[in-house]
Amino acid sequence: MLHSGKYESVHEYFRKMKKSGESLKALTYKVLVRAFWEEGRVNEAVEAVRDMEQRGVVGAASVYYELACCLCFNGRWQDAMLEVEKMKRLRYKKPLEVSLTGMIASSMDGGHIDNCISIFEHMKAHCVPNIGTINTMLKVYSRSDLFTEAKELFENIKGVDHGGTTIIPDGYTYSAMLEVSARALQWEYFEYVYKEMSFSGYQLDQSKHVTLLVEASRSGKSHLLEHAFDGILEAGEIPHPVLFTEMVFQATAQENYERAVTLVNTMAHASFQISERQWTDLFEKNGETISQDILEKLLDAVGHCRMASEVTVSNLSRSLRSLCRPGSSGDLPRANSCIEDTDDPRINTNSGKIAGNRSAYMLTSSANMVDGNLELDEDPFVNRTSITPDVSLVNNSSTNRESDDPDATSSNGNSVNGLDVATNLLMKRGCFC
Structure with a gap:
């Protein structure tokens, strides 16, 4: 029902479950939150999770993560951080850097670029970003024509030990930097990234980079x-x-x-x-x-x-x-x-x-x-x-x-x-x- 966009059927099914006294599970609430999110009914999504807590249903981390992403998509990243704190207390959860990266992506999809940057700064104070986080932020900077910020991030991650973890650029990292450089018409840096990508054994994706190469040429x-x-x-x-x-x-x-x-x-x-x-x-x-x-x-x-x-x-x-x-x-x-x-x-x-x-x-x-x-x-x-x-x-x-x-x-x-x-x-x- 959810995947086919039949949201009213989802809500009707949920009401029948409550009326019949059937035991509600965390997964049920996750589906409900997603339905409210796709309908743009953010407050109802929050109320659904509060209802879950009041009923004593042991919430799964995925429920809080779904709500956090919903809030970020709608520009409420600080409210989303409250859900992250609840999620951190649960046994089975995503690594914090993975959850925060997903929230950055949701904020970007919602068009809230400043919130993406705020979440990233908050993240650096509480955990170590992984390469997925870096790639997501490069995409954020590319969409916002923030070449200087993207360049600084790209240069800072290379060969640096981040709390015992070394972040190594991958093919997506180089692809994102090529796009950022091309959008900013920074062709010297474009060439620098291209050479480094070649040395690292990565090849251009023709479907993505053909126009970039022609523009550079x-x-x-x-x-x-x-x-x-x-x-x-x-x-x-x-x-x-x-x-x-x-x-x-x-x-x-x-x-x-x-x-x-x-x-x-x-x-x-x-x-x-x-x-x-x-x-x-x-x-x-x-x-x-x-x-x-x-x-x-x-x-x-x-x-x-x-x-x-x-x-x-x-x-x-x-x-x-x-x-x-x-x-x-x-x-x-x-x-x-x-x-x-x-x-x-x-x-x-x-x-x-x-x-x-x-x-x-x-x-x-x-x-x-x-x-x-x-x-x-x-x-x-x-x-x-x-x-x-x-x-x-x-x-x-x-x-x-x-x-x-x-x-x-x-x-x-x-x-x-x-x-x-x-x-x-x-x-x-x-x-x-």
């Missing part, structure tokens, strides 16, 4: 994008479509057409496709960086190299021809003219791993190890446009792509599930004229 940190791209490939994973297109864009803007064509050839065999419209939008929105002359040279490179017979390549060729001046392409052969184009505004993707040799290194790595230290090479090019890729273009539920969009597959039916994309890129490094 367009703010002078393109070497981070390349390092992440290479790391994803080395792990045997398929880079996010937005990472691929951004890498092509960066290579084109630097007039490294060989690299751009190599990337496009490799992208062609991945389990997603880029439409002609998406290619055109990419170039048009960044017209200040990529000139007409650059587009013509890219078209020339595409036309004179052995290209994959896939939709993504065909769409790129068509986009470039439409963008270039009439007659500028001369007698260049039309790549993959036998392939039907698709202007589907979505990028269809399937999740999957790269088959075959996991150690194949698809691109020259932009990271070098010098005396055991990671050196990330600076990229001289900085694209200072304000275009942010639309990650919503990625549709991760396209397992039925062939039936839903017959034009979205190439004539030879290749898909990433049957190809070693990493090895494929290495082979294509020799395809240039």
